[in-house]
Amino acid sequence: MSRRTPAFVPRALVAPAALGLAFLVVPLVALVARVQWSTLWQDVTSPAALSALGLSLGTGLVATVLCLLVGVPLALLIARSGARAAAILRAAVTVPLVLPPMVGGIALLFLFGRNGWLGGALDLVGVRLPFTTAAVVLAQAFVALPFLVLALEGALRATGTGYEQAAAALGAGRWTVLRRVTLPLAAPGLVTGTVLCFARAIGEFGATALFAGNAPGVTQTMPLAIYTAFNGAGVSQGTAVALALLLLVTAVLVLVLVRAWRPEAVR
Amino acid sequence: MRRRAALAALLATTAFLAAGCAGSTAPAASTAASDELTGSLTISAAASLGTAFDEIAAAFEAQHPGVDVRPISYDGSSTLANQIIEGAPVDVFASADEKNMAKVVDAGLAADPTLFASNTLVIVVPAGNPAGISSLADLAAPGATVVLCAPEVPCGAASQTLLANAGVTVTPASAEQNVTAVLTKVAEGEADAGLVYATDALGNADVESIVPDGAADVVNRYPIVALTDAPDADAAAAFVAFVAGDEGRAILARLGFGPA
Numbered sequence: 174m175s176r177r178t179p180a181f182v183p184r185a186l187v188a189p190a191a192l193g194l195a196f197l198v199v200p201l202v203a204l205v206a207r208v209q210w211s212t213l214w215q216d217v218t219s220p221a222a223l224s225a226l227g228l229s230l231g232t233g234l235v236a237t238v239l240c241l242l243v244g245v246p247l248a249l250l251i252a253r254s255g256a257r258a259a260a261i262l263r264a265a266v267t268v269p270l271v272l273p274p275m276v277g278g279i280a281l282l283f284l285f286g287r288n289g290w291l292g293g294a295l296d297l298v299g300v301r302l303p304f305t306t307a308a309v310v311l312a313q314a315f316v317a318l319p320f321l322v323l324a325l326e327g328a329l330r331a332t333g334t335g336y337e338q339a340a341a342a343l344g345a346g347r348w349t350v351l352r353r354v355t356l357p358l359a360a361p362g363l364v365t366g367t368v369l370c371f372a373r374a375i376g377e378f379g380a381t382a383l384f385a386g387n388a389p390g391v392t393q394t395m396p397l398a399i400y401t402a403f404n405g406a407g408v409s410q411g412t413a414v415a416l417a418l419l420l421l422v423t424a425v426l427v428l429v430l431v432r433a434w435r436p437e438a439v440r
Numbered sequence: 441m442r443r444r445a446a447l448a449a450l451l452a453t454t455a456f457l458a459a460g461c462a463g464s465t466a467p468a469a470s471t472a473a474s475d476e477l478t479g480s481l482t483i484s485a486a487a488s489l490g491t492a493f494d495e496i497a498a499a500f501e502a503q504h505p506g507v508d509v510r511p512i513s514y515d516g517s518s519t520l521a522n523q524i525i526e527g528a529p530v531d532v533f534a535s536a537d538e539k540n541m542a543k544v545v546d547a548g549l550a551a552d553p554t555l556f557a558s559n560t561l562v563i564v565v566p567a568g569n570p571a572g573i574s575s576l577a578d579l580a581a582p583g584a585t586v587v588l589c590a591p592e593v594p595c596g597a598a599s600q601t602l603l604a605n606a607g608v609t610v611t612p613a614s615a616e617q618n619v620t621a622v623l624t625k626v627a628e629g630e631a632d633a634g635l636v637y638a639t640d641a642l643g644n645a646d647v648e649s650i651v652p653d654g655a656a657d658v659v660n661r662y663p664i665v666a667l668t669d670a671p672d673a674d675a676a677a678a679f680v681a682f683v684a685g686d687e688g689r690a691i692l693a694r695l696g697f698g699p700a
Contacts, residue, residue, distance in 0.1 A: 224511075287527035296527075304528035386523050388482070389511035403624060410624075 201421060208418050209411050216415035224390045225398035225416065232306065232394065233375040236313035237321075240370050244321040245363070249355070251322070252329035263326070270319040277315050278383030285311070285384075308385035309392050313374035321370040328362020329355070365431050372427040376420065395420060478506035479672025481679055482529060484513045484520040486536035486594065486662065487618035488559065488637045492695050493534070493683075499691065500682050507675045516593035516618035517541075524549060524667070531670035532679055534662060536619075536637075537594035541663040553663035556684040558698035559637040560659055561595070561602050562649040564626050569648055571632035576606040576652045579633055587622050587631040590615040594660055595622070599635040602658045623647065639696040661700060 209216065216222060251262045269277055285302040286292045295302065302308050336358065340350045356363065378396035385392040387401060395416050402413030485493045490512075497509040513520065513530075517540040524530050525547045533550065535541040541553050565573050571584050579586050588610065589596030596615065603610055613631060616622045622634040627646035637660070641649035664683055666676035682688050689699075 282526060287525075292527070301527055301529060303526055304523055386513070386528055387515060388513045388528075391510070403621075 204414070204417060204421065207414055209414070212411055213415055213418075216411045217419065219412050221389065221398065222412045222416055225393055225395045226419070228306070228309070228390070228393065229375045229395040232309045232313055233371055236310045236317055236374040237367060237371045239310065239314045240318045240321045240374075241367065244318050244366070244370070245325060245356075248322045248325035248329060248366075249351075251326045253334070263323070266319050266322050269315060270323070274312075274316050274377065274379030275383060278312060278380035281308075281311060281315060281380060281384040303384060304386040304388065304392060306385075306391055309381055309394060312380035312384045313377045316377050316380055317370040317373040320373050321366040324366030324369060325359060325362045328359040328365075331362075332358040368427050368430050372424060375423065476506065477504045477675050477678055479675040480508040480510055481531045481672065481675055482510050482513075483532045483534070483679070484515070484524065484528070484530045485532075485534040486517045486520070487514045487620045488536055488595065488640055489534055489662070490514045490620065492557075492639075492692050492697065495691050495695075496683055496688050499687055500679055503682070503687075504675070504678065507672075507678075509679075514618075514620070516590070518543075518592045518594075519617060530667055531672065531676040532664065532666050534664040534683070535594070536662055537597065537660050538663055539597065540594060541665065544665070544667075549669070550665040550667045553665035554680060554684045555661050555663050555700040556688065557662040557692045557700055558659050559639055559662070560655045560698070561598055561635050561652070562638045562641050562655065563633055563652050564623065564636045564641045564647045564649050565633045566626055566629045566631075567646055567648055570629075573633045574650060576603060576608045576654075579603075579610045579635075580608050585613045585630075585632045586610055587614045587616060587625045587634045588612040589619055589622055589635070590617055593618060595619040595635070595637060598658050598660050602635065602652065602654060605654050605657060606652070642696045659698070662697075 217226070247262075247266070251259050251266070254262060282303055283289050284291055285295065285308070287296065287301075287303070292302070302311065332355075336354050337350050340354045341347075345353070375394070376396060377394070378400065381392065381394060382397060382400075387393050387397050389398075393401065399413045399416050399420075402410055402416075483493070483497070493512055493514075497512060501507060501509055517535040517537060520530075520533065521535065521540040521543045524533055524544050533541070533544055534556075535544075535553075536559070538553075538555075544550050545553065563573060563576065563579070565571065571578075571581075573579065573584065578584065588599050591597060591600055595618075614625065616625070619636050619640055622631075623636050623640050623644065625631045626634045626636075627644060636649075638649065638651075638655075641647055664680050666673065666680050670676040683692075684700075693699075
């Protein structure tokens, strides 16, 4: 909308640019337009919606905690490795990010499933993961972990090791350096990564559908409830639209949070 | 300190996961406590059984207050069968055809399913029939948007047989994973026609149904079985008996299902 179009952008590109923007924004406006505001509260608080919402938030939080427990050390490792090792590690972390989540779901099933590599051993000790709430958490963590690792790794690499070396030279131990220097410096990246990780976790559909299934109250998270509602089984369509709106609002909030934490966003 | 925080996080994780696996509500009190059945039932049922099984489950809980029937998973029978074969913890499985039930039986997970109902196909069109569909042949008309069930789910297999018998070739705009998905697309007016079960179209004001020629020759039979390693075997067996018994059959008949 600003009229200060940079001179190096040809005028002719404004039309396709506007088309592209409209293509991204108008469908979401159409979604909001379909919301039944009069029954929104009822739809969001219907038992099916509340169970999906509670399950999504709970599993999303646990998945995010799991991602932090293993993702922060992994990001540190990558950021402080040599160039070649870091490139290999980064590629390994990025694969699940560009992989269709459905494929991730199948992979998880073939690892933890009844006939999977680990599934048989787990079965012996009486642990069955697929089609349980734990499977939802694993599916979410699998797709969300790369977001956290890459965001944090980028921040760690950007801050460099100068301050860490100074702290170490002054006698600080490794843990002290990590706690007092490294992580505070990378805090914006850590927060951004955590928020993105959580958002990706609660939006997860494909891997969950294949690895955890679609059992109401056990594995039916919000995206699955929305999908099921549009298949006309179980949840009502009004509920589906309400849940979709909820996810949209969540996404917008995530964006706002991430922006607020960007150092360059400080006004 | 740090270790304690990590431990706390792990404990919280474990507690949440445990809570997710814990049972839910206490059943409503009832006077008809003629037995001492207890436990909770996890049921996977064909999408076309949605309305019927919700009602049957409520009636079953009223008769057996010690049993808690968890919210039932409704989906395409092939999806449910695959989940069970891959280890989904399910006590009772009701399929919309014998083929998908056979997959579960052949995997050694269940034995001797009981047939309890039957169903036939109808052409379903949006209210007002905007495309003027009246026969199976009309589904092949160019310009008619038709949705069908995917061939691997029972309604899809039956649809293919029905169309083949009539010598009609239809290219569906979409092959859906379960019958309710087809019904929804038609009810929304996104498709001009679809093939669903007679019971799905009943009582849905957004659609009209047309019984095509040859519908009576393509009958789907519904088997139900308690899985061999159901934790509450007695409750699972009782539910199967209830569905196939007088109360279950009365509810199914009222909703338009044929006899087994």
